Structure formats: C-alpha cells, structure tokens
Amino acid sequence: MSSSRVEFMRSRDPGAPWPGRGYLLPAGRREQLRALLGRVADLTGRDDLWDPALVVDYAAAHDVLAAGWEILLGALGAHPVGTNGSAGAPVNGSGPVPDELIELLRALKAFDDDIRDERLLLRDAALARVREALAALRRIDATATLVNEAAVAVCSLGFDRAIVSRIDHGRWLPETVYVGRDARWAEEILAAGRENPVVLDESVPEWDMVRRGTALLISDAQENPGVNRPIAETSLSRSYVAAPIVAHGSVVGFLHADCYYQKRNLDETDREVLAAFGEGLGYALARSAVLDRLNAVRVDLGNLVTGVTTALPVADWSLHRPLDPPSDPPASNGHAFLQTFLAPGDDGEAALTRREVEVLRRMAEGDTNARIARRLVISEGTVKTHVKHILRKLGASNRAEAVSRWVQLERQQRVPGE
Structure with missing residues (x-):
C-alpha cells in the first residue's frame, strides 16, 4: 500500500x-x-x-x-x-x-x-441536527440507500468521518464509510475493515454495545489494544464514539464517528448525540426492511401474472439476534419476512427497489452518475451502489445491457404473453 x-x-x-x-x-x-x-x-x-x-x-x-x-x-x-x-x-x-x-x-x-x-x-444544536437528519432519512424507502446515506447524515451532526457496519453471525463487517473530504481514503478504510473482519467477543470494546445496547467513547484509539486495529491504523483516528443500531430488539449493526479534520478528541456529548441518531436509525431501517420486502413481493406477483418468474430476495443483513450461529433455523413467526437489512442479496434474481428503478430510468436517459446524484439528491457513491445492484439483479455486464433488459421486462409486463 x-x-x-x-x-x-x-x-x-x-x-x-x-x-x-x-x-x-x-x-x-x-x-x-x-x-x-x-x-x-x-x-x-x-x-x-x-x-x-x-x-x-x-x-x-x-x-x-x-x-x-x-x-x-x-x-x-x-x-x-x-x-x-x-x-x-x-x-x-x-x-x-x-x-x-x-x-x-x-x-x-x-x-x-x-x-x-x-x-x-x-x-x-447537535441534538436538533439529529432530528433533522432522521427526518430526512425517513423519506428514503430502500434500505441500501438508507445505509449509504446514514453515513453522510452522521457527518451532518458535526462529525468528520463515519462508518456504518453490520453484524454477521458474530463478526463486525463495515458496510460503508464516509469521509467528506476524501472519498479515496474512505474506500481504503472500508477495504481494511472488510478484509479483516473482527470477531465480536470480550476482547473488543464494541462487545459492550452488543451486550448492553449502549453507546461507547474510546479516548485512546491508537494505544488501545482492543480496538479494531486495521481500521484504527488506516484511519489514524485518535478518539471515536460508537453507537449500536438496534432493530426489533436486537443489535444488528454499529455507527462509528470521529472528528479527525477538526483535530478534536470526542467527549460524552458526542457519544450522546451519536446514540440518539443510532436509535432513530434503527427504527428507520426496520421500516425500510418491511418496505423492501413488500415491494419485492408486489413485483414478484406481477411477474407471475406475466409468466416471468423472479425469486424472492435473500437477506444480506439479518434482523435475527446477531450472534446466533448460521445453522439456526429461520424464525417461524409473523416477522420471518423481515429478515432483511440491506437490499436483496446475491442469491437468485431479485426485484429492483423503487430507488433502483429511478436510477435505471435516469441511466436510460443517458445521465452520468454525477447527474443522477444531483437529480435524486443523493451522493454519487450511493448512485454507484445502486448501479452495482442493478447490474447484478438484471444479470447485465454494463449499463447499456441493463437498460435493454429492463426495457424488455417492462414490455413483457405491459403486454402479457409477448
């Protein structure tokens, strides 16, 4: 490197x-x-x-x-x-x-x-910004977009950098990193976290967030042996705050934030602010997971009518308890269909979310990622994520092929039997 x-x-x-x-x-x-x-x-x-x-x-x-x-x-x-x-x-x-x-x-x-x-x-003022940021996120229906925009929203609270992570069977996996001044640095921090996933146990401070559901403040990130070393060494962070993301009573992910460019060590007020945002984000993610799944069901029913079979999406983020082993049987209660935290995953052909359809329409008009971002009032990084999901779901190798396949599917839905 x-x-x-x-x-x-x-x-x-x-x-x-x-x-x-x-x-x-x-x-x-x-x-x-x-x-x-x-x-x-x-x-x-x-x-x-x-x-x-x-x-x-x-x-x-x-x-x-x-x-x-x-x-x-x-x-x-x-x-x-x-x-x-x-x-x-x-x-x-x-x-x-x-x-x-x-x-x-x-x-x-x-x-x-x-x-x-x-x-x-x-x-x-910081707590007022929390309310404003959560109000803006409530207008986002797709979970993938919500996760990406949550990192940007954290920085609107007064922080310089933010990480949104998920818990996958006891492992801490960063999902997105936002560094307002340096997208390349954000990519390298994200890569360091993904290439070196941390097992959540008593040896890491974040374990307390899983066990107690409370936010934490780390004052000595570079000297503390328990912190996520790959992220600490890549980010050069001095101190940070972290808050759990709780959905349906379980800790499903984390928020991390610091003030690197301000050269400011964080304190209890920063911890309180991020905790308040994390609590609201958990409710927003639970809601978007429901909307994602209901949208997938609606599209699949429409496809069945026209003879086009589309598999239901497979969850990337789980709303079951984060430390359960992967072999546990799925929940059998009425909330089993809520086992999603991100947009549909890699297994099977998945339905496009509402936001992905919006991006695809802009792609069909020939818009660049930057122009799409401006028109939809989202970050360019979020647009790139949507494009990646669209290509995967449509089985396309490039943007033109994705637009072509989408047009064909739209035609099939308008003219049954064609």
Whole structure:
C-alpha cells in the first residue's frame, strides 16, 4: 500500500496527541480567557494556572476558571474588609485590595456562565441536527440507500468521518464509510475493515454495545489494544464514539464517528448525540426492511401474472439476534419476512427497489452518475451502489445491457404473453 492514500496521510500526520476534549473554544473566547487569567496572575503573583496550548476546550476552561476562583478567594480571605467598609491593607504593601479581587471574581463567574451557556447551546444544536437528519432519512424507502446515506447524515451532526457496519453471525463487517473530504481514503478504510473482519467477543470494546445496547467513547484509539486495529491504523483516528443500531430488539449493526479534520478528541456529548441518531436509525431501517420486502413481493406477483418468474430476495443483513450461529433455523413467526437489512442479496434474481428503478430510468436517459446524484439528491457513491445492484439483479455486464433488459421486462409486463 506504498502509494495508498493512507500512506500519504500518515506522512502528513506525525501521530501526536491532540489537546482538549469535546467542543473547542472559539479563538475569541480563548483570548478572553487568556486576559482574565493574566489579571489573576497580576493580582496574586500566580502565573502557573494554565498552559494556553492545553486549555482549548470548554471543559478545560471551566476547570482553570475554578482554579482561578479558588486562588482569588484565598487572597480575599487574607485581606478582609474593615468594619467601616474600607478596603484592607494591600498584599506586601502593594498587592490587590478586596475591591479588585471581588471585581475579578465577578468577571470569572460571568465568563464561566457564558461559556457554560454556549456549551449547552452547542449540545442542543447537535441534538436538533439529529432530528433533522432522521427526518430526512425517513423519506428514503430502500434500505441500501438508507445505509449509504446514514453515513453522510452522521457527518451532518458535526462529525468528520463515519462508518456504518453490520453484524454477521458474530463478526463486525463495515458496510460503508464516509469521509467528506476524501472519498479515496474512505474506500481504503472500508477495504481494511472488510478484509479483516473482527470477531465480536470480550476482547473488543464494541462487545459492550452488543451486550448492553449502549453507546461507547474510546479516548485512546491508537494505544488501545482492543480496538479494531486495521481500521484504527488506516484511519489514524485518535478518539471515536460508537453507537449500536438496534432493530426489533436486537443489535444488528454499529455507527462509528470521529472528528479527525477538526483535530478534536470526542467527549460524552458526542457519544450522546451519536446514540440518539443510532436509535432513530434503527427504527428507520426496520421500516425500510418491511418496505423492501413488500415491494419485492408486489413485483414478484406481477411477474407471475406475466409468466416471468423472479425469486424472492435473500437477506444480506439479518434482523435475527446477531450472534446466533448460521445453522439456526429461520424464525417461524409473523416477522420471518423481515429478515432483511440491506437490499436483496446475491442469491437468485431479485426485484429492483423503487430507488433502483429511478436510477435505471435516469441511466436510460443517458445521465452520468454525477447527474443522477444531483437529480435524486443523493451522493454519487450511493448512485454507484445502486448501479452495482442493478447490474447484478438484471444479470447485465454494463449499463447499456441493463437498460435493454429492463426495457424488455417492462414490455413483457405491459403486454402479457409477448
């Protein structure tokens, strides 16, 4: 992989740890903090309160403000106000008087309150984006499209990169990777995960998501021996959050996200945001699985009327419990037909989904993948996935052959017996 995108990124990234955790302070706020703590140092002689290179996030700012508050209170206690309300003697004959200390304490408190409110607003805005992203995904009926667009939606929440994975009989298999700035890097991360599937057991942190159904936060991705090493080494991730995808009571997949380009270590707020999105995605996937199967049944019934036999689709993603052995008998209850999580699989000729038909119609009009993506308001990567599924389902070797076969099938359905 000497000429790979990974090697190029590694040559630019020395792997040094990133300072801070969670949402980063804006530059203006950092300057205000620097000025306030400078005043604390001037009044008390304490210039060891903070390292500007390390105090770059909201949580660290709260901590250093609390330390400054304690130092000022200590200085104030040494110089109480006189009984007549006048200021006490200065420290060492020229130090601060209580009025100066009190004014600075008020300034620290006001600044701390302001950045606390900002931090809450950032969290609320992220959760609002979760609602918006899930509302957009609810308009997607085909599961294959939903899975691809879910990775893009994760990055709309404030993350830089996202992985959507499925669980296949106890193995963790990445399904799609989205890196907004670098599609080639996304492909290499996806390949690394698929070529080295991880068995889910107690040795990997993701096991807790399967066992408990709760999201997790990994702060030391490069040093943690339990993480998925192929993905960690290919992605160069420092820290990440992960959330389970739960459908019909079972964990069927994972979401992973980080903030590599922001050079930001993640925190509990990021974990909470991804967990909320993962919960909503599970409901959306269960719904799309039903629609996929019902659409396949409808098309198959139509084909039977015209004498064209089409096999029912075979599931790629399963909604049974993820760690059951493959030899387990299929469910016999009324939800047996819901055993799909992606679009129909490789076995047998499968019916096209509604979105695949839309893409095929655009192909028939001569549209490129980029133009199809713009017209359908989806990513170009999703279009490529649809084209791949269309070729496979129609048994075609290229786009022209796929269009030709589709036209023939359409004609057969319009004119029975032709």
